[in-house]
Structure formats: structure tokens, C-alpha cells
Amino acid sequence: MTNPTERGRLPEHALLTHKSFIRRLTAADWLFAVAIVFIAVFSQTRIGHHMDGYEVAILWFSAASAILLGWFFKPLRWFTPLSVLLAYTAVLLYGGNINRGDGFLLKYFLSSQSAIMWQCATVFFALFCYIAGAVVAKQRHADTNTLLGMGTALAWVSALAGFTGLLVRWHESYLLRPDAGHIPVSNLYEVFILFLVITALMYLYYEKKFAVQKLGGFVFSFMAVVVVFVLWYSISRDAHAIQPLIPALQSWWMKIHVPANFIGYGAFCMAAMLGIAELWALANEAKGKKSWLPESQVIEEVMYKAIAVGFLFFTIATILGALWAADAWGRYWSWDPKETWAFIVWLNYAVWLHLRLVAGWRGKVLAWWAIVGLFITAFAFIGVNMFLSGLHSYGTL
Structure with missing residues (x-):
């Protein structure tokens, strides 16, 4: 028989039984965090003579980011330490002499x-x-x-x-x-x-x-x-x-601006290839054929996630670029060709996200838009350096 107290108890809401992010961390997660802190301390003590205050701050920000990413995406718990271990093995093999290569x-x-x-x-x-x-x-x-x-x-x-x-x-x-x-x-x-x-x-x-x-x-x-x-x-x-x-790149801003930029570029390019996959899946679905690809809705969801992450980091990179420009040239924005096309890239994906999240667009239009976005991004990254001149002309082929 059911206990009266159990019979009268109301079921708990899922949010009340849901553990916080910190409480979900395992011993392996904390061990990974300790390992990353050890690597950061080791790096600062061994190569600190190459670092100024800004670079030390970047080191510890990178360590904190590595810990959070490792907690968020578990495979990075082995990827990051193994990369550092292999790199440090190379450092030991060089022994301070490039000729030992x-x-x-x-x-x-x-x-x-x-x-x-x-x-x-x-x-x-x-x-x-x-x-x-x-x-x-x-x-x-x-x-x-x-x-x-x-x-x-x-x-x-x-x-x-x-x-x-x-x-x-x-x-x-x-x-x-x-x-x-x-x-x-x-x-x-x-x-x-x-x-x-x-x-x-x-x-x-x-x-x-x-x-x-x-x-x-x-x-x-x-x-x-x-x-x-x-x-x-x-x-x-x-x-x-x-x-x-070159003198224009001798700045600590480069260490944070460029990686943030390329998270955006990587996400946008991946989204374009997913757009091709979605068009293929949609074509099969329209014909009533069972596609070997995931469902088009799943592909579009991945594409949306990629563009959202890319847009966030590209926005951060653009802000950092403006701060770098102010430090180097005395003004935040000068409508240099590189800056102009960076704004076009940003605007392109801002509209894409607006149409999906606010207007509710789905399907072929957004897939094609993501594909076209690849060419806009590619021109902003390479085409401007090849065909246009400006303050960023040091990146030519």
C-alpha cells in the first residue's frame, strides 16, 4: 500500500531537482582544472621573462577559458593537456638550440x-x-x-x-x-x-x-x-x-583579436558547408526519398548554433579590433576597406539571425544565405588584402 505521506506529496518540478553546473562536476573535472592551473604556473615561472603584464593576464585568462571549455566539452580534458605535453616535449628536445631540429x-x-x-x-x-x-x-x-x-x-x-x-x-x-x-x-x-x-x-x-x-x-x-x-x-x-x-603587429592586442576573429571565421565557413548539406537533405525530402543525411531540421539547428557562436566571437573580435586601432592609430574606426568588409560580414550574419529568431524563417533561404555568407567572409578575409589597399594591407598574399 502507498504511504499516506507519499500519496499526498506533490511531485517536484524538474528545475528543483536539477543540479547546478558546479555540483555536476566530477573528480575528473577538478583534476583537469588543477592540471591546467599547474601548466599556467609552470609556464609563467619558466618563461615569465618573455612576458609583460598584459601577457601574464592573457595566460591566466587562457587557463580559465581552457578549464571552462574542458568542463563544457569533456574531450578537451585530454586534448589540451596532451597538446601542451607534446609541445613541451619538443621544447625539451630543442634544448634552447634551433639547430637540434x-x-x-x-x-x-x-x-x-x-x-x-x-x-x-x-x-x-x-x-x-x-x-x-x-x-x-x-x-x-x-x-x-x-x-x-x-x-x-x-x-x-x-x-x-x-x-x-x-x-x-x-x-x-x-x-x-x-x-x-x-x-x-x-x-x-x-x-x-x-x-x-x-x-x-x-x-x-x-x-x-x-x-x-x-x-x-x-x-x-x-x-x-x-x-x-x-x-x-x-x-x-x-x-x-x-x-x-612588422611594427603594425607588435601589439598584445593581436594575441586576443586574431583568435576571436577566427572562431567566427571557422563557424561561418562550417555553417556554409552545413547549408549545402541542408539543401541536399531538403531535396531528398521534397522527393519523398529517405535521405542518408540527418533530417534537414537537425542540420539547420547545427548551422544556427554555429552561426550564433561565430557571430558572438566575431562581434567580440570587431570590438577588440576597434580598441587596437585606437591604440595604434588614434581612432576606433576609419572605414578602412578591411574594417568596412568586417562590418558587412557582421551585418550579414546579424540579419541571418534576425530572420531566423524574429521573423521565423527556415529552410532553403537560410541555407543559401549561409552559403553566400562564405563568399562574403572569404572576400573580407582574403579578397580585401588581394584587391584593395588600406591600413591592413600588410596581410597580402
């Missing part, structure tokens, strides 16, 4: 250039596995298989290799020029590597959250195009060589 581990695995080449190779391997896995999944009417799992694993390897390569390149810049070392986000070659890392990590997050492994072929197809450009740019222009910073 001919050693086996550095030459083939852990120097910045070898790690970045592994990143480029694994992007193609991941693309092949994602496409082959999607074909097998279509034939077997399954949502996942071994090939798709391999694609995910290789995507993680590509991001790990690229991020490790950037960290090692940062150290190499100090070995080459102790008085002119700098964070590796100062030219097209370096920021494209950063772009590949960010795009891969963002896609892997949404892949896990929405179970959309079949979309990996679309995202990594675009990343493969970027890799081809990186390889061409490296071979034809010797772009992989570490160069001293």
Missing part, C-alpha cells in the same frame, strides 16, 4: 612544420573516412560505422597536430630571434593553421552533441581545400618560414 622526433613529428604536415595529412585521411563511412551508412541504413568512427578519430588527430604545431612554432620563434619571438597568428600561413584547428574542434563538438557524423564529409571537404591552399602557399611563397613581426 634535425633529430628524429623533431624532424618527423614534433617540430612545428612536421606537426603541421601531419595535420594536413590527417585532414585528408579524415575526409576519406567520413565520405566512405557515409556511403557505407547509406547502404546499410545505419547512423554510424567503423569508418565514420575513424573519421572522428582522425579529425581529433588533425586538431591535436595543428594545435601542437602552433605551440611549438611559438617557441621556435624565440629560438630564432630571442628579442622578436611572437604568437603564431601573424600571417596567412599561421592563421590558416589556426583556422583548421578551430573548425575541426567546433565541428567535433557539434558532431558529438547532435550525433551528425555523416556531415563530416561536408565540413572536411572545405578544410581539405584550405589545406591545399596552405601547401601551395608554403611551397610557392616559403610561407612556413618564421619571420619577425
Whole structure:
């Protein structure tokens, strides 16, 4: 029989039984936080002579961000420490002498250039596995298989290799020029590597959250195009060589403005490829055919999430850019071609979000809009530097 007190008790609302974010953290989460704090302390004590007050602040802000991201997206709990461990192994192997780069581990695995080449190779391997896995999944009417799992694993390897390569390149810049070392986000070659890392990590997050492994072929197809450009740019222009910073970039603002910008660029480009996937899914749904892709509504939801995150970080980057301009040139905004096109990019995605959230638009129009947005973003990033001149002309091809 039911106890009278239990029979008269009202059910608790779900929000009342829901644990707070802090209470949901496990021992592994706190251990990860301790590890990141240890890494930050170690970095400050070992290389503090290269840091000014601003850079120390950026170090600890980065550490706090890494902890929050690791709590939010659990795979980053192994990704971040492993990247740092591999980079520090390279530092130990160099032993303060850039000429030791001919050693086996550095030459083939852990120097910045070898790690970045592994990143480029694994992007193609991941693309092949994602496409082959999607074909097998279509034939077997399954949502996942071994090939798709391999694609995910290789995507993680590509991001790990690229991020490790950037960290090692940062150290190499100090070995080459102790008085002119700098964070590796100062030219097209370096920021494209950063772009590949960010795009891969963002896609892997949404892949896990929405179970959309079949979309990996679309995202990594675009990343493969970027890799081809990186390889061409490296071979034809010797772009992989570490160069001293030009005076315009000798600012701590660069360390925060550029990464924020490329979270936006990565999200917008990923959204464009998802727009192509959505159009494909919509075409199959209109014909009454069972699509091998996720449902179009799911794809659009992922696209919306990506654009929302990208818009947030691009807005932050634009504000930081204005502050940098005021510090460098004495004014926040000058309608320089780069600034003008950055505003056009911002306005494009602001309208996209308005139409979806306020006007309630869905479907083909937003998918096409996201695809067109890729060309607007690409021109703002590369086209302006190629065809227009201005205060940002130092970023030319």
C-alpha cells in the first residue's frame, strides 16, 4: 500500500531537482582544472621573462577559458593537456638550440612544420573516412560505422597536430630571434593553421552533441581545400618560414583579436558547408526519398548554433579590433576597406539571425544565405588584402 505521506506529496518540478553546473562536476573535472592551473604556473615561472603584464593576464585568462571549455566539452580534458605535453616535449628536445631540429622526433613529428604536415595529412585521411563511412551508412541504413568512427578519430588527430604545431612554432620563434619571438597568428600561413584547428574542434563538438557524423564529409571537404591552399602557399611563397613581426603587429592586442576573429571565421565557413548539406537533405525530402543525411531540421539547428557562436566571437573580435586601432592609430574606426568588409560580414550574419529568431524563417533561404555568407567572409578575409589597399594591407598574399 502507498504511504499516506507519499500519496499526498506533490511531485517536484524538474528545475528543483536539477543540479547546478558546479555540483555536476566530477573528480575528473577538478583534476583537469588543477592540471591546467599547474601548466599556467609552470609556464609563467619558466618563461615569465618573455612576458609583460598584459601577457601574464592573457595566460591566466587562457587557463580559465581552457578549464571552462574542458568542463563544457569533456574531450578537451585530454586534448589540451596532451597538446601542451607534446609541445613541451619538443621544447625539451630543442634544448634552447634551433639547430637540434634535425633529430628524429623533431624532424618527423614534433617540430612545428612536421606537426603541421601531419595535420594536413590527417585532414585528408579524415575526409576519406567520413565520405566512405557515409556511403557505407547509406547502404546499410545505419547512423554510424567503423569508418565514420575513424573519421572522428582522425579529425581529433588533425586538431591535436595543428594545435601542437602552433605551440611549438611559438617557441621556435624565440629560438630564432630571442628579442622578436611572437604568437603564431601573424600571417596567412599561421592563421590558416589556426583556422583548421578551430573548425575541426567546433565541428567535433557539434558532431558529438547532435550525433551528425555523416556531415563530416561536408565540413572536411572545405578544410581539405584550405589545406591545399596552405601547401601551395608554403611551397610557392616559403610561407612556413618564421619571420619577425612588422611594427603594425607588435601589439598584445593581436594575441586576443586574431583568435576571436577566427572562431567566427571557422563557424561561418562550417555553417556554409552545413547549408549545402541542408539543401541536399531538403531535396531528398521534397522527393519523398529517405535521405542518408540527418533530417534537414537537425542540420539547420547545427548551422544556427554555429552561426550564433561565430557571430558572438566575431562581434567580440570587431570590438577588440576597434580598441587596437585606437591604440595604434588614434581612432576606433576609419572605414578602412578591411574594417568596412568586417562590418558587412557582421551585418550579414546579424540579419541571418534576425530572420531566423524574429521573423521565423527556415529552410532553403537560410541555407543559401549561409552559403553566400562564405563568399562574403572569404572576400573580407582574403579578397580585401588581394584587391584593395588600406591600413591592413600588410596581410597580402
